[in-house]
Amino acid sequence: MQPKQIFTAYDRFDVNQERHAFSYCPICATPLSTTASSEYPRQSCPDCGWIHYRNPAPGVVILITDEVRVLIGKRGASSFASGLWCLPGGFVEFEEDYLGAAIRETREETGLEVEICSVVSVCSNFLASNLHTLVTVLKARVVGGIAQPGDDLEELRWVPLDGPFPDMAFEADSHIIERYRQTRLLGAPVDPEYARLQSGDGR
Ligand SMILES: [Zn+2]
Structure with a gap:
């Protein structure tokens, strides 16, 4: 399966x-x-x-999988594409590194603590005339916490990698899941110093 990394939802x-x-x-x-x-x-x-000068907003998307299932969430009423399902993710804050952002977003949206395993892909998403994102897709595994939806997500579901999936918000997410299911390619390793919450970090 060929990688697809540019996703266009409107005529940019x-x-x-x-x-x-x-x-x-x-x-x-x-x-x-x-x-x-x-x-x-x-x-x-x-x-x-x-x-x-305008730039795409940098984001992270987290592919949390136990190699059989993947964790997805239903987008809340106040979020873009509400009611549809997606991989956990969000924007990288100015003070954050992208691995820390992925750990934080996962905790906020799912209640789970994760260790980031690899950079699966990088995607340009042209979602709307006021929303272009540049998203680093990270594979992660659960190391703690209790699954509970929060922040932008109102429901969580573990779904087999081969589905069936509920209506998904982003073409990119569906591609990422299916490509991982078919290829099991991990992608690039991540900086081990930042792949997991450091003790005494205070976050
Ligand atoms: Zn001026």
Whole structure:
């Protein structure tokens, strides 16, 4: 099975899509203008010269598996694609490393403590005109805790790797699970110093 790493839920090249989050310069409060001088349209400040560079949001997705089943969660009412199912995951905070973010998101969404085993893949997800993500997909194994949904998830379910699955929110998640089922490829090793919660870490 070939790896698929770019997932597009809408036409990201449609220039009529509204992508700009700001009306005013965050430095000097002058109304921003849009420049088309580069390959991608960007907002800039005509007064102080600030340029609004936009980047995909970095996230992590965690493939938690006992090699027979995979843990998925139902997305809560207030989340994007609510009511559909997904792998646990979330955004990397500014102060965090990505492995710590995966451990934290897993704890918040599932109540479980995990050890990160490997980098399974990296995906670009063009989900909506205001939501592009760059997601590191990590395989993890449970080392503690009690499964209980929290944060963005309202229900958890262990599902056999070959399904059947409930309606999934993201094409990427379905691909990741199926590819792992078929290939069992672990991917790249992770930094062992950060793969597991350190004692005395306080997190
Ligand atoms: Zn300005």
